Amino acid sequence: MEIRPGHLLQSINHPDDLKKLGREQLQLVCDELRQYIIDIVSVHGGHFAASLGVVELSVALHYVYNTPYDQLVWDVGHQAYGHKILTGRRDNFVTNRKYKGLSGFPKRSESIYDTFGVGHSSTSISAALGMAMAAKYKGEHRKSVAVIGDGSMTAGMAFEAMNHAGVADSDLLIILNDNCMSIDPNVGALKEYLTDITTSPTYNRLRDEVWNLMGKLPVGKNFSRDMASKLEAGMKGMVSKSSNLFESLKLRYFGPIDGHNITKLVDTLKDLREMPGPKLLHIVTVKGKGYALAEKDQTKWHAPGLFDKVTGEIYKKKIETPQPPKYQDVFGQSIIELAEQNSSIMGVTPAMPSGSSLKFMMEKMPHRAFDVGICEQHAVTLSAGLATQGMRVFCNIYSSFMQRAYDQVVHDVAIQKLPVIFCLDRAGLVGEDGPTHHGCYDIAYMRCIPNLVVSAPMNEQELRNLMYTAQLESNQSPFVIRYPRGEGVMPEWRTPFEAVTIGKGRRLKTGKEIAILSFGHPGNFATAAIRELRTQGIDPAHYDMRFVKPIDEALLHEVFSQYSKVVTVEDGTVVGGFGSAVLEFMNEHGYKASLRILGIPDRLVEHGTPKELHRECAYDAQGIADAVRDMMKETVKVSVSAGI
Known part of the structure; x- marks a missing residue:
């Protein structure tokens, strides 16, 4: 089946072609780009809702900025499909995530427009700040832009980067794409904080008045710019306590604005492009925008597989005989069984309750299972803290994400010999997500740490038995259980729990x-x-x-x-x-x-x-x-x- 782009989109082979269009044509480009993503992903698969939510932003950025001289960093790459299509990869996009085809994430070796590899979250501000600092040192006038979701913003690394950016005196724009989602709904105080900004009617009314005033001032005069800046800052301080977080980090805060209003985005980005120094633009978007089912159930449509774009039916394999479950679901159901027997069991995951299937326990035992956001380091040390109080914590983290919390495994768990149970999902080669997500290294990086037990089940029964063994009172060591993405081998998997002798094959x-x-x-x-x-x-x-x-x-x-x-x-x-x-x-x-x-x-x-x-x-x-x-x-x- 041949998929053809719209008549404007098919004329855009790189951003210079986009710049030839009039502003009045940009909304049509957005409509065609959104439809092209729907057409491609419905037939060939891939991540879906995230890129639909930033179609207007993708067009506006490449329309306003001089890419690739100006450098865009996408965080994470789930949202970069529109960016890829606009930067010379439209006709090859059918190979996205396929063997020997395009990567599902920005990749430096794939295109000069991909300035940084971003398969994991929360790296964009640090990377873009490094680019901005280098440009300043070399006397270049290139711009650096980091596009980060509100889910990615929950990670400590993002705050570390903002803390530095505010005093680095570099020309950096951070765009906070706020849709209240990562893969699952966002959690924590930051979500409430951003909601307060976006829903304060007094703040939003005064913000619009200040922005209008700033637009009428002769910006070439320092007095006018200073006056507008002071007026803006005073308004924020009086009306919106929430905005003080970014301002206190010495980042000039702008927004929130509608991330689906292409005209407003273009005008705002043009203004901010001429404004030096570190600044943050807060845009509000809808993940899955333009496809009603994805807007309604954003987690389900994060990466739905193949589907009928008209009816929304997600195609599933025809099953004639009982099939083995996914390892993640065996974990998700087995931890509930164990928790019903052992009141000290708790579950922790960093932003992957659906992917890890801890969601089942969170639904049934919400006071004993926790999503801590995209915070792997915190997840590990939180689990360690719980373990000091006698809790048996199953800390479920994808293998490749556990790399981000290695020091905590060593310092906070292994040295203190706290019996935290690490369930490393997606161990081994995970498939279409590629090298940023393959769980290649956990055996090597875990087995060299003293005090750890490192295990792997051959099948679902063995996974259940290892989980059972790890939570027994007789086990006083940190315990690693690694298992792959996808299905096991046992359709009849719900077997009785049996203890395994640690260290016996x-x-x-x-x-x-x-x-x-x-x-x-x-x-x-x-x-x-x-x-x-x-x-x-x-x-x-x-x-x-x-x-x-x-x-x-x-x-x-x-x-x-x-x-x-x-x-x-x-x-x-x-x-x-x-x-x-x-x-x-x-x-x-x-x-x-x-x-x-x-x-x-x-x-x-x-x-x-x-x-x-x-x-x-x-x-x-x-x-x-x-x-x-x-x-x-x-x-x-x-x-x-x-x-x-």
Whole structure:
């Protein structure tokens, strides 16, 4: 199905083409751009509601600013589809998030208009401030603009950056895109604070009067500009206590204004472009704007998959037999079961209650499960504080987001040996979100920390049992449970809880000459590989190790005393991960064996479906079978294979 852009949009190959249009044509460009995003995403998939909400802003920014000389930083990249389409990637946008196609996020290697890679939130102000400071140092007159959502603004890093920006005396514009949403509805005092600004009738009336007055003053005269500035500041101080937060950080605050009024946006941005120094423009938008269903249920339409744009029907796979659940849903339902048995259990997540499925507990036990906003560091140390009081806290954070709270894991949890339970969702290769979201590194960065237990379930039953074990009173260590995005393997997954001996793996089958050691979900790939290999006369043993710290040394002694060839399989980096732990054991105990490590290679893996990426990295069933066949032909040696 060929998707054609509107007649104005098809003439825009870069922002210079946009600038040739008259102001009266901009609303039509916005309408065509919004429709083009709807058409593309409905057929090819991707993030949806966020980009619809900033269509007018995307057009206005590229119309007013001299991009790419003036530099735009989008926070986060969910909202940058319009930006990409306007900057030379319109005709290739059908490849968005597809294997070997465009990235779903701004990416420096993809376009000169993508000034900063932004897959994670709350980085834009720091990055744009760095650009502004560099421009000032080099004597350049380029402008720097950070577009940050109110959800991203909840993170401490955003406040750290604003605190510096106010005194850095650099030409920086922060645009606060306020829609009361990140992926789930925003939480916390900042949401109430922004609501107060946008709903104060006295403040808004006086603000409009001041802006009108400023527009009539001869801005070329310093006295007039100073007078307007003082009038504006005095009005804010008297009428809106809320605005004092930004003003107290020495950021000139403007707004709030309607983020869907293209004429107002263009006029405002032109004024602010000529105004030096750090400033913040507050715009109010609707996530999903222009598609009624997305406006009504913004969480559902954040990334809905393929859908019928006319009826709004979201296409789902036809299911004829019972299907395995998603690991996240097993977590979400199992923590409720455990919490019903153990009154000390609590749940914490940083802004991902839907993605992690902690939403189920939040709905059923709102006093025991908490969304703390996009604040991974706070989530970890909050959990540590609760643990000092005897609470058993399941802190659920995506693997790639846990990287942002590493110091807190070390300093606030591990050193104090507080039994916080870290459930790391989206471990391994997550698919279309690409390298900013792949959970490649947690095995390596967690197993080097003293006092931690680091585990991974092979299936849903094992996930339940590890969760049960972690919350037992007998466990007094911080406990990591990592599991992948997507479905498991057990349609009948709600099994009785059973305690697992910490540090003990499982022998799944014996074999001849060669053994496969797996960690986590890729053990299912190994099982499939073994079925194929046995038809070819090769009979590997299979061990599900369960724990990488403490690793089951008794089981490893068994393996290396019985098998001369060993393959390790993991969905983590081959550098410093599970395979490295096995290699360290082998070296320490003087075993001589041929060892091959399969996993994520020591390079950035781009986006694609999980199946495509597992194949590329050669640790899917085919890759494991190929490695075993290859090893059966080899003499004893150590090698690392990771689809390089």
